Amino acid sequence: MPSASATLHLPADWRDLFALTKPRVMTLVVFTGLCGLLAAPVTLHPVLAFTAVLCIALGAGGAAALNMWYEADLDAKMRRTEKRPLPAGRLDRQTALHFAIGLSAMSVILMDLATNHLAAGILLFSIFFYAVIYTVWLKRRTPQNIVIGGAAGAFPPLIGWVAATGRVELLPVLLFGLIFLWTPPHFWALSLFVRTDYAKAGVPMLPVVAGLDHTRLQVFLYTLPMVAAAVAPWPLALTGAIYGVTAAVGSAVFLVLAIAVWRNRATEPADMKPEKQLFAYSIAYLFILFGAVVADRWWFL
């Protein structure tokens, strides 16, 4: 268990509580959840749809806050995260924990009230998966932490779809698979050029444990099934050409960038341009593909 990072007597500032929810990560989570909901063949009442997306955001925020609460000691050791509210000493741990649990509980209760038990159950499981399976169990123990932990971030489109339909179907499962397989190349590209931070904090990320070349190979290898999952909905007739062409072109660019990472032999972060390009592009890639799923569904409506 991490030790308390600071003892404060000031009431919490709302900006620090907001920062606990990792708002930038939440953007992608909310977007993919919204796309899952909009891509479903059932149109939800606008109030219920708004609530479902709000609950996905609250759940993601609660899980992120639980993660920051538990990892305050690690965050204090890394330059990228040392200015977060807990390691910087601007917030006390108990307030952070109460906020995280409150947000998580509220998200699940509201989701159940507004949509259905299955969507609320998957939301609850995704929070548990991120906070316990990934943060507490995997992250400090295995270099495969990102691979299995990636499932936590893959749930939102499935939750959105289930909130609308009440059922789990093939398209949202493939979208789940897409994010699940996208997570390793995305995070390993990042971890290649911030590996010294992870090494300093003692987190067994792949570049720290297995070296740069092995990580680059893994980035390329994981890109292959990710491309297959991205393109699959089109030949399976689950989407139309708008998504199909976007996925094919977008995935081809991803593959080219992954090959560039694989071939790179740089050891200094300053020379890791392909890794930085892949990391930046991978975020845009997910936004574009999920946008295309919705465009496809509404175009052929």
Add this chain to the structure above:
Amino acid sequence: MSSPRPEDEIVRSRQKSASRITAVLLIAFVILTFAITIAKLTVNQ
């Protein structure tokens, strides 16, 4: 009479801000719960 310490002012300002935010969130929660109930009734009709 001595003037309040800067720390006390920060504490008071944060307490005030926390009270306002809590009030807004509670009102929003009540409105949302009411809207969900009405939406569910509409959908089930």
